[in-house]
Amino acid sequence: MSSQPTAVVFAYHNVGVRSIKTLLARGVHIALVVTHEDNPAETIWFESVAALCKEHGIESITPADPKSAELMQRIAAIAPDFIFSFYYRHMLPVDLLALAKRGAYNLHGSLLPKYRGRVPVNWAVFHGETETGATLHEMAAKPDAGKIIAQTAVPILLDDTAYEVFGKLTVAAEQTLWYALPGLISGEYKALENKLSEGSYFGGRKPEDGRIDWSQSAQQVYNLHRAVAPPYPGAFFEQSGHHFIIQKARLSNLPAGNLPTGLHVVDNVALGVCGDGKALRIIELHCDGKPISVNELKQLTGAA
Incomplete structure (x- = not known):
């Protein structure tokens, strides 16, 4: 040998x-x-x-x-x-x-x-x-x-x-x-x-598997985001005729109140409200392929 x-x-x-x-x-x-x-x-x-x-x-x-x-x-x-x-x-x-x-x-x-x-x-x-x-x-x-x-x-x-x-x-x-x-x-x-x-x-995962179901719990949605966050294709959703991809997020301690599920701006913070009444604090978000600010998001979502 x-x-x-x-x-x-x-x-x-x-x-x-x-x-x-x-x-x-x-x-x-x-x-x-x-x-x-x-x-x-x-x-x-x-x-x-x-x-x-x-x-x-x-x-x-x-x-x-x-x-x-x-x-x-x-x-x-x-x-x-x-x-x-x-x-x-x-x-x-x-x-x-x-x-x-x-x-x-x-x-x-x-x-x-x-x-x-x-x-x-x-x-x-x-x-x-x-x-x-x-x-x-x-x-x-x-x-x-x-x-x-x-x-x-x-x-x-x-x-x-x-x-x-x-x-x-x-x-x-x-x-x-x-x-x-x-x-x-x-x-x-x-x-x-x-x-x-x-x-x-x-088995393998496809980009389509990153679609967010906001009716799930905040932890489930957060786990999906973490699993496919950049440089992977990212967790995404459609709302108000726009395509959004979450770039960075954290679980939020802010109360979601009685807001319906989905994307909202509350006190200048972007929140993804989930089915259990808890939310993700969305720190970086892309809309239709480009970064979007909280102020721009307020106009899209009609937030005060």
Whole structure:
């Protein structure tokens, strides 16, 4: 067995960048990186795996289909010790995973078995969780279903947005991988069962899923806002013939009185009144694609 293990890495996003750096720091030779072409329709607020590979002289490719015969042949020729997936957006076929002589591992952004599947950070915030984390696990036929190698938890504070939690998870992912790698490389590690019956699976989210239902409780609406706040598409609603997107908000202590649900201006404060009689204090709001001031909002809503 060579002293320097070889890996093929599937990676994207900040977790991909930090994890590749962690592999290099632990002395893993990365023979090939498979990443994604950036989508011009997507807000690219994260670091580039392709740019990192260029900086380090690592070959990177962006095949549209990770199930292609050409990619299989390429990885088979490398005969890697490990295959890693770090925020890569496609499932990898089992026959590809089998090409890794010493195992195939994925970093997932939740405390498995909770929040298996897509966009786990956004779902955890949406459901009002108070903690989440990063999990390194064996890859299997089902998504996020393999045995657990290591986990690191992070808190979700009351006002944390998904973007803020994702920043914590990027660090947690790096820590999880850093401390797990010596055991993986030496073969001396203990895998834990991933008890799927105790967890949950969630699919992807679309921008339309950010539509606000003001009849819900203020906490539910606030959780939705936090889950999809910028740089994600944002929680939105229509009122008085205009399209609004909440950029920044907090739960309000101001009494909503007997106001109907929806957007109001009370004492020069923009409020989103909810079904439980409580409200969100809206700090930054866009109307029809542009920022709107409280004074402008007063004119729109007819507030005194």
